[in-house]
Amino acid sequence: MNTVAKNNSALGLIFTFLGGLLLLFIIAPVAGMYLNTTSAGLTETIGDDAVRSSVWLSLWTSMAATMLFSLLAIPLAYILARKNFPLKNVVNGIIDLPIIIPHSAAGIAVLGIVTRNSLLGKAADLVGLKFIGSPAGIIVAMAFVSIPFLINAARDGFAAVPERYEKTALTMGASPARAFFTISLPLAWRSILSGLILMWGRGMSEFGAVIIVAYNPQTAPVLIFERFTSYGLKYSVPAAVVFVTVCLVLFIIFRLVKKKINA
Amino acid sequence: MLDVKNISMAVGNFKLSEINFNVEKGEYFVILGLSGVGKSLLLETIAGLRSPDSGKIFLRGKDIAKEKIQNLNISIVYQDSVLFPHKNVYENIAYPLKSRKAKGIKEKVHRFAEITGIADKLERKPSTLSGGEIQRAALARSLASGSDIFLLDEPLSALDSKSAFELRALFRKLNREGITIIHVTHSYEEAVSLATRIGIMEEGKLVHVDTPSEIFRHPRSEFVAHFVGIKNFLKGNLKEGSGAQLKEFALNGISISVLTDIEDGEAFLMISPDEISISNKPEESSSRNHFKGVIKDIAPARIGIDVTVDIGIDIVSVITSNSLNELDLSIGKTVWINFKASSCKIYK
Numbered sequence: 001m002n003t004v005a006k007n008n009s010a011l012g013l014i015f016t017f018l019g020g021l022l023l024l025f026i027i028a029p030v031a032g033m034y035l036n037t038t039s040a041g042l043t044e045t046i047g048d049d050a051v052r053s054s055v056w057l058s059l060w061t062s063m064a065a066t067m068l069f070s071l072l073a074i075p076l077a078y079i080l081a082r083k084n085f086p087l088k089n090v091v092n093g094i095i096d097l098p099i100i101i102p103h104s105a106a107g108i109a110v111l112g113i114v115t116r117n118s119l120l121g122k123a124a125d126l127v128g129l130k131f132i133g134s135p136a137g138i139i140v141a142m143a144f145v146s147i148p149f150l151i152n153a154a155r156d157g158f159a160a161v162p163e164r165y166e167k168t169a170l171t172m173g174a175s176p177a178r179a180f181f182t183i184s185l186p187l188a189w190r191s192i193l194s195g196l197i198l199m200w201g202r203g204m205s206e207f208g209a210v211i212i213v214a215y216n217p218q219t220a221p222v223l224i225f226e227r228f229t230s231y232g233l234k235y236s237v238p239a240a241v242v243f244v245t246v247c248l249v250l251f252i253i254f255r256l257v258k259k260k261i262n263a
Numbered sequence: 264m265l266d267v268k269n270i271s272m273a274v275g276n277f278k279l280s281e282i283n284f285n286v287e288k289g290e291y292f293v294i295l296g297l298s299g300v301g302k303s304l305l306l307e308t309i310a311g312l313r314s315p316d317s318g319k320i321f322l323r324g325k326d327i328a329k330e331k332i333q334n335l336n337i338s339i340v341y342q343d344s345v346l347f348p349h350k351n352v353y354e355n356i357a358y359p360l361k362s363r364k365a366k367g368i369k370e371k372v373h374r375f376a377e378i379t380g381i382a383d384k385l386e387r388k389p390s391t392l393s394g395g396e397i398q399r400a401a402l403a404r405s406l407a408s409g410s411d412i413f414l415l416d417e418p419l420s421a422l423d424s425k426s427a428f429e430l431r432a433l434f435r436k437l438n439r440e441g442i443t444i445i446h447v448t449h450s451y452e453e454a455v456s457l458a459t460r461i462g463i464m465e466e467g468k469l470v471h472v473d474t475p476s477e478i479f480r481h482p483r484s485e486f487v488a489h490f491v492g493i494k495n496f497l498k499g500n501l502k503e504g505s506g507a508q509l510k511e512f513a514l515n516g517i518s519i520s521v522l523t524d525i526e527d528g529e530a531f532l533m534i535s536p537d538e539i540s541i542s543n544k545p546e547e548s549s550s551r552n553h554f555k556g557v558i559k560d561i562a563p564a565r566i567g568i569d570v571t572v573d574i575g576i577d578i579v580s581v582i583t584s585n586s587l588n589e590l591d592l593s594i595g596k597t598v599w600i601n602f603k604a605s606s607c608k609i610y611k
Contacts, residue, residue, distance in 0.1 A: 164344040167312045170332040171339050172408045173362035182358075186349050 030244065037241045045238035054223040054239075055246055061135050061219065062204035065143040066150070066196055073147055073199075074192065077154030078184065082163070099148050107212025110141050114213065137213040142203035149202055150195035157191025158184060190262055197254045204247065264288040264443060265412065270308060270318035277301045278467040279308070282318070286445060286460075288411075291438045293454040294447040296464030297486060302447035303341075305464070306414045309445065310339045322412075333362070338410035340401045342417040346389035352376070352400045353385040359408035375403040379433060395426030402433065406442075413437070415446040419453055431456055451490040455479070463487055481610050483531060494569070494579040495534040501527050501609065509551070509604060517575045520551035521607040530609050538606035539580035541570060542599045543590055551604040554578070558596050561587070572600050 045051050080092065098106055114131035115121050124131060131137035161184055169179035185192075207221035215222060220243040228236035270282040279301050286292045294302050307313045309320060311332040320327045327335055346355045356372045365371065376382040381399040389397060398418050405413050415434070419427040434457060438444050448454055454461050454475065461478050463471040463486065471483040482488040488496030499514030501523070512519040512532050521532065540546065545553055556574035563569075567581040570592060578600055582592075592598065 162344040164341045165347055167307065167310070168339060168341065168344075169347075169358070169362075170312065171310055171335070171337060171410070172359035172404065173333045174358070175333060175362075178362060183347060187347075 033237055033241055033244070037238050041238040042241060045242050048239075050218070050223065051220075051239050051242055054218045054220045055243055057135065057138070057217055058204050058220040058243070059246070059250075061138045062142055062146075062200050062206075064135075065139045065146065065203045066200040068139065069143040069147055070150060070196060070199075073150045073195075074154050074185075077151050077192075078158050078180070080151070080155045081158035095148050095151050097148075098145050103145055103206065103208030104212060106145050107141055107209035110137075110144050110209060110213055114140055131213065133214050133216055135214075135217065138210050138217075138219060141209040141213040142206050145206050145209050146199040146202035149198035150192075153195025153198065154188065154192045157188035157195070160191070161187040190258070193258055193261065197251075197258065200254075201247070201251060264290075264323060265309065265445075266321040267309065268319050268321070270305070270315045270320065272304070272308065272313070272316040274304055274313070277304045279305055279315070280467045282469050284462055284469055284472050286412075286443060288443055289438070289441060291434075291444045291446070291457055291459045292462065293458035293460075294445065294462045294464055294469075295451065295454040295487075296447075296449065298449055300464045301467045302464055303416050306339060306416050306445065306447055310337050310414055311335050312339070336408075336410045337412045337414060338405035338408045339414040340398070340405060340416065340418055342420055345397050345401045346392075346404070348389050351386055351388050352381060352392070352403075355389070355400055356385075356403045356407050359404060363409070371407060372403075375406040376400075378406060378437075379403040393426065394422045395430055398422070398430055399433070402437065406437075411441065412443045412445065415444060417448055418446065419450070420448070427453075481531070488533070493533055494536050495532075495539070497532040497534075497576065499530065499532060501525060501530040503527065512607065512609065515575050517554070519607060520604040521609050522604040523607070523609040525609050525611060528611070530611055533608045534578070534602055534606055536569065536579045536581040537567075539578060539600055539602045541572070541580050541582060541586070541590060541592065542601060545599050546601045548601060549603065550601040552600075552602050552607075554600050555597065556600060558592060558594050558598060561592065561594060572598060574600065 080088070101109075111132070112118065113120050114124075114137055116125060116130075116132075121131060124136070129136055131140060165183050165187065166179045169183045170176065174182065205221060206219075207225060210219055211222050211225070218226065220239070224236050224240045224243065227239050265286040267282055267284050270279055272279050277299075282305060284292075294305065296302050304313065308315055309327075311320075311327045311330065314328065322330075322335060322337070346352070347358065350358065353372055353376075356375055357368050360368045360371055372385070373382060376385055379399040379402045381396060381403055384392060384396055384400070387396075389400070392400065402413070418434075419430055422430065431453070434444060434446070438457075444457075446453070446457060458475050460472060461475050462469045463478065463484055465484050465486055471478060471487070478487060479490070482493060482496060483498075485496050485498075488494075497512070497514055497519075499512050499519075501521070502511045502513060504510040504520060508522055508524050510521050510523055510527070512521045512530065519532065540550075545555075554572075554574040556572040556578070558570060559573045559577060560571040561568060562571075564581055567583055568587055570580050570582055570587070572578050572580065580600060586592075590598070
């Protein structure tokens, strides 16, 4: 017994050390960025209208992308969790496609479907909506790259709900819609919420696809990039710190909310 | 009330083949079978949750395939995943009432909870209830759904014996009050204590439907024979033999002489283990049946010692420990078994 405990403690030490290295790898660059920012520079950046509007734009477009596309993603996730159909694996593969293709390529792909010559572009034109260089385009680009996170999480969530609850609900006089909204959706909600947070976070931080569809108006990642290429590291760091801080605060709030729901 | 006609279907490893039975209003029908024979699949099909590949189910004279599940008034209670875990007992019982937009929900929930003995746990979440309490709450919810047929899927299998005993009484009470119950189980005791009729299910087939006394007096399956302690239960073909009323019962390439006036064809044979003798050499006696075989197992029985001899089929003989020692019997030894044609009980 002692030998086993000894070996385990040695393994535990090695794993803790390796894990610690990894945590340092994540924390160090972010912490370094904060340490390299002066309070004067930070105050000036916060007062900068362009920075403030870019952060706000990133926030609301990513939220909008998450909310709008969740209306399509959650039903699809439910179908994928519950139904078997030909080429289901292909559909699952297609959903993961935005994760593996380079995001600049994703931007070009999105640009192809939202230009004025495309079907979607023409239809949008009719109602006076334009995608290129507009929040609508940003929302589409963000949704394209971040939707797999929501679909995958929601699908796993629905799959973890025993189908028997839904069947019982049906025999209890519930319509399929009532069974979905009162049984399946609440029971899968934790996973769906995780997916929503991941999708929102991924969309908010998106740079590659967004810059191709809409250089202006500038989202925070585009603004940070622009400051870096135009003025150098010194001017881009405060803007990055402001955006990262906003993201962190929101991320912590969402994590706390999720923890409360899970409890 | 319920007519199941020629249902066949295959889902994954489970298969149902040409299931036929009917259940009258107020009956307590138990489907008895080992785990994995398709009992739950049959229940889901009756509830309209699965469509059979062929065959039809008529409920109150109507084809259930043409009705919406929520309008069938059949309630299913599963063995696990019974109550909605995110709702407390009150909300679970209220669920069907809300689905049907009933009035006086609060009063009804309390009334059904009183009937099933769960009224003091209405605020509790399912995760804090015992197995028996979960089943009681599920029954209250089924009552609230207004169903007059309850489909119970192994409802007692996860319960301690005291809870199971109390719930059996509750099932009987509900049945007396007019609820038709179809209950699937692998427990012989459950079936005997509850059923007005039993259907025996084997490998996706309903092989025997009858009253409990008839099912166990004349078993038609090894499964049932085993339950009632019949050790030599054989299914074979009865053919003309060499003399008047002396016939041949054939199975697995073996021919057993039997004394019977039952007509030829498929039949069942039972031989009591105490009617079978074992010898080291072919026995010269009035017995018509002598078979050479190898001892496969020797095990103490409630009275005497069970010796299983493989003669192409397994035959169990019960002998005394004195005989075991005198004949020097051991596993793997070749012996002869002997029994009279008149010891063989034949029935159709």
